[in-house]
Amino acid sequence: MTGGSVASSPAVATSGVAAGPIGLRAWLRLSDQPFGAILGFLLPALLFYLAFTVYPVLLTIYDSIFRVLPNRPATYVGLANYTAVLTTDPTFWQAVRNTIIWASVGPVTEISIALLLALALYAKIPGMRFFRIAWFTPVLMSYVVVGIIWMWIYNYDWGAANTLLRFLGLGQLVRSWLGDPSTALPSLILVTTWMWTGFNMVVLLAAFHSLPAEVLEAAELDHCGWMGKLWFVMIPMVQPTILNLAILSFVGKMKVFDLVWVTTRGGPLWSTETVSTYVYRRAFDWNTFDLGYPSAIACIWFVIVLAGVLVLSRIFRRHQQLEF
Amino acid sequence: MGFGRPLGRGLLIVALALYTAFAASPFVWVFVLSLRTTTEIYADPYGLPLPPHFGKFADAWLGSSYDVYFMNSVAVVFSAVAIVTVVGAMAAHCLARYQFRGNRALYFLIFSTLIFPPQVTIIALFQILIEYQLFDTRIGLILVYVSLQLPITVYILESFFRRVPSDLFDAARIDGYSEVVIFWRISLPVAWPAISTTIIVNTILLWNEFLFAIVLISSDSKRTLPIGILKFMGDQSNDVGMVATGLMIAIVPVVAIYVFFSEKLIQGMTAGAVK
Numbered sequence: 235m236t237g238g239s240v241a242s243s244p245a246v247a248t249s250g251v252a253a254g255p256i257g258l259r260a261w262l263r264l265s266d267q268p269f270g271a272i273l274g275f276l277l278p279a280l281l282f283y284l285a286f287t288v289y290p291v292l293l294t295i296y297d298s299i300f301r302v303l304p305n306r307p308a309t310y311v312g313l314a315n316y317t318a319v320l321t322t323d324p325t326f327w328q329a330v331r332n333t334i335i336w337a338s339v340g341p342v343t344e345i346s347i348a349l350l351l352a353l354a355l356y357a358k359i360p361g362m363r364f365f366r367i368a369w370f371t372p373v374l375m376s377y378v379v380v381g382i383i384w385m386w387i388y389n390y391d392w393g394a395a396n397t398l399l400r401f402l403g404l405g406q407l408v409r410s411w412l413g414d415p416s417t418a419l420p421s422l423i424l425v426t427t428w429m430w431t432g433f434n435m436v437v438l439l440a441a442f443h444s445l446p447a448e449v450l451e452a453a454e455l456d457h458c459g460w461m462g463k464l465w466f467v468m469i470p471m472v473q474p475t476i477l478n479l480a481i482l483s484f485v486g487k488m489k490v491f492d493l494v495w496v497t498t499r500g501g502p503l504w505s506t507e508t509v510s511t512y513v514y515r516r517a518f519d520w521n522t523f524d525l526g527y528p529s530a531i532a533c534i535w536f537v538i539v540l541a542g543v544l545v546l547s548r549i550f551r552r553h554q555q556l557e558f
Numbered sequence: 559m560g561f562g563r564p565l566g567r568g569l570l571i572v573a574l575a576l577y578t579a580f581a582a583s584p585f586v587w588v589f590v591l592s593l594r595t596t597t598e599i600y601a602d603p604y605g606l607p608l609p610p611h612f613g614k615f616a617d618a619w620l621g622s623s624y625d626v627y628f629m630n631s632v633a634v635v636f637s638a639v640a641i642v643t644v645v646g647a648m649a650a651h652c653l654a655r656y657q658f659r660g661n662r663a664l665y666f667l668i669f670s671t672l673i674f675p676p677q678v679t680i681i682a683l684f685q686i687l688i689e690y691q692l693f694d695t696r697i698g699l700i701l702v703y704v705s706l707q708l709p710i711t712v713y714i715l716e717s718f719f720r721r722v723p724s725d726l727f728d729a730a731r732i733d734g735y736s737e738v739v740i741f742w743r744i745s746l747p748v749a750w751p752a753i754s755t756t757i758i759v760n761t762i763l764l765w766n767e768f769l770f771a772i773v774l775i776s777s778d779s780k781r782t783l784p785i786g787i788l789k790f791m792g793d794q795s796n797d798v799g800m801v802a803t804g805l806m807i808a809i810v811p812v813v814a815i816y817v818f819f820s821e822k823l824i825q826g827m828t829a830g831a832v833k
Contacts, residue, residue: 286705
């Protein structure tokens with residue numbers, strides 16, 4: 235080891251000082267690096283990764299072309315599950331529609347409100363520390379807690395939403411927010427917006443604070459007004475952060491399960507069914523117990539989420555090129 | 559700045575206060591409800607907790623299996639966080655410190671699982687845990703939780719280890735320390751700020767975890783708090799006051815951690831989002 239740290243020529247790799255197969259060492263381009271230590275440090279994480287991520291993903295793909303019933307050998311069905319999901323399953327498409335709405339409305343509302351709030355705090359409002367901490371709180375709560383609280387807020391008789399409407403004299407708007415198929419999904423989207431806006435705001439605020447002061451001063455010298463400075467300098471400069479937040483929010487909404495399961499279980503009339511709740515329902519909550527079909531949905535969904543993330547980063551990147 | 563005028567500033571503060579009320583009032587309401595009986599709540603849902611019924615906390619804790627759920631959550635979360643911290647730190651140290659072919663590919667692979675929808679593993683994990691007699695066991699849930707938090711842990715720690723000057727390690731190496739001792743005596747202490755951040759973030763995230771718990775745990779005696787609350791809610795859905803007390807018991811530990819470590823928690827949760 236002492237010799238290895240001085241020389242870094244390939245000859246060291248074949249000198250056989252440290253343990254490990256020579257071919258593998260050469261392939262890994264280890265030269266003077268300790269093979270045993272690297273393997274030892276990585277092995278536990280790799281084992282967890284292989285056993286609880288890679289293997290399950292592969293098994294899901296494998297399951298998706300089978301009919302998997304408990305205590306019975308799986309029967310091969312080819313792509314039948316996929317064709318069934320895509321052509322003859324209206325509930326799946328309803329779930330896709332709801333989830334896509336959630337994943338496109340969610341990021342836009344969260345990030346735009348968060349931008350306004352972050353700018354307000356950036357204008358050096360007193361009590362900034364307090365606001366920051368208070369706004370971040372909802373995101374730290376479990377969806378179970380949040381879901382139950384909001385079920386009460388949306389309660390027809392004594393919920394805060396209807397009480398407030400009656401107080402404001404808008405009694406005709408009073409309704410059972412989660413019980414009405416036309417308002418259930420927007421009501422739940424409001425809950426995730428409530429939860430995540432503070433998070434986005436804190437991140438944006440940090441991004442604003444890390445902007446180089448010289449650029450902002452230069453903009454001021456060029457007689458750039460407040461709005462101009464905001465629109466032409468600050469927002470373009472935090473665009474990478476906005477992209478990250480958009481992707482994070484998008485992926486989060488594409489996965490949404492807990493909140494729906496706690497509040498509406500996908501109802502009424504599938505108006506809040508998401509792909510996640512539908513997969514769960516088909517896998518664990520139906521008496522069919524076939525795990526192949528929901529596995530096929532999971533695979534399709536995985537591809538869609540991946541495509542969505544790629545498209546999002548593509549759009550933003552092109553936009554960025556136009557800006558500069 | 560354009561908001562220097564007192565009028566603009568005043569409007570701004572009003573807007574911020576309104577949003578703060580919107581963000582915080584649900585929690586204040588639950589706190590108030592948790593101190594009132596259901597009869598009082600139905601008589602006036604927005605009344606003050608006078609007199610406050612602190613005894614409800616004891617009732618919720620002892621009257622249902624709440625103590626069991628709470629202790630299950632503590633056991634599962636602490637074990638999972640302990641394991642993921644050690645395993646993640648070792649991997650992050652290795653990926654940041656040693657150069658070898660496939661290093662970046664491996665890092666990217668682990669990192670990319672952050673965007674995986676959980677459905678793509680959960681059905682198979684259900685089958686796998688059944689096959690290895692780990693279904694409906696706390697150990698099975700702990701192992702799954704470790705793998706669930708591994709990517710974010712490696713991500714946060716790797717970026718920290720990368721910034722530690724390598725002179726520190728080279729000096730230790732010349733002094734004849736072994737790689738394990740270097741990790742234990744130098745990497746871990748130096749990275750303590752980042753490690754404590756991952757510990758706090760992982761604790762909160764796993765404390766709140768719901769989907770994997772509901773799929774992988776079936777017996778009442780092994781339920782963690784989130785699925786326990788749901789059961790509690792299902793059993794006494796009309797007893798609003800009691801459910802509110804149950805919610806507060808789940809909220810209090812999170813708020814306690816937040817009060818002491820707010821900056822660290824915010825830092826950790828937002829890690830990676832700021833670029």
